[in-house]
Amino acid sequence: MSVNLDTEVLLRLISQLQIRGGAQDLSSAINSAIELWMREQAKLSKGSDPASVRGYQWKTLFLPEGTELRSWSYGEYNYARVIGDEIIHKGKAVSPNQFAQSFARSTRNAWEDVRVRRPDDKQFKQASLLRQELAKQQAQPQTAVAAAPAALSESAILALLAALQVQTQAHAAAPATATPRNPSPGEGWDLPERRKFRYRLEDVAY
Known part of the structure; x- marks a missing residue:
């Protein structure tokens, strides 16, 4: 199964997901856009044009x-x-x-x-609540999914999603690792004149 999507629109969608942050789920974003379009179409009378x-x-x-x-x-x-x-x-x-x-x-x-x-409503609802719901919907970014000649297979979409996740993770700074201690003795530490200053820890009195 393949989905025909305009490459430019898809890249804009990925960029928008990066800006918003949070869970980077490309499939959910596409599904949300389609569901929004379907809800708008359901509000129209069958066979009618939006302009009419x-x-x-x-x-x-x-x-x-x-x-x-x-x-x-x-x-x-x-x-x-x-x-x-x-x-x-x-x-x-x-x-x-x-x-x-x-x-x-x-x-x-x-x-x-x-x-x-x-x-299409099952029950009556206060007009002010409907107005508030509409304002919230309009405040949310809406991404249109358009058909185009270029076909992107499911594997290509998953690859783009994986690349997005890798790129997002790369922005997070990696924690600094401590430099490992070098246990080897310093230069000249084994010379005869320095050996007399070496003591075992258990021989040191406190």
Whole structure:
């Protein structure tokens, strides 16, 4: 099995892993990039083009068509739905803030008050939490994996990974080793005039 990868992109990925430090796992980085792309594609309707996807853009948070909005007020839930490019509540187009305020007698923060359930979500989630998750995702470096004529086999990828690990280890300074002691006697130590100053350690009195 072989994987078609652009050599330049792969080298940039290796360089990025070196900059980030930590565990240098090339396979995991490639898998993460592919999974990120697949998640983005899953958000789109089947057979649709990203440019033609409809929905409501709430600041940084995009609510695709079919998204449900829910607000709690005076013991009951109130609902709105994204239809086309608008949020519709009781037949009228409203903003998230207008929807949050429509049942309240006091000022409300729509990010904290409104719960959202997008078409692929299993349950409602607070809008502010979705915004925080999106900000974290955008802060993480994203590496694109592109197809190219050059084919890299699994063995070549493993070789590149091994070279990366060796290069990373080379940056760490090797601990200094102590110079071994030379037990041989110095020059002239065995001369007759010096032998009289030599004593055995057990003969020395303390």
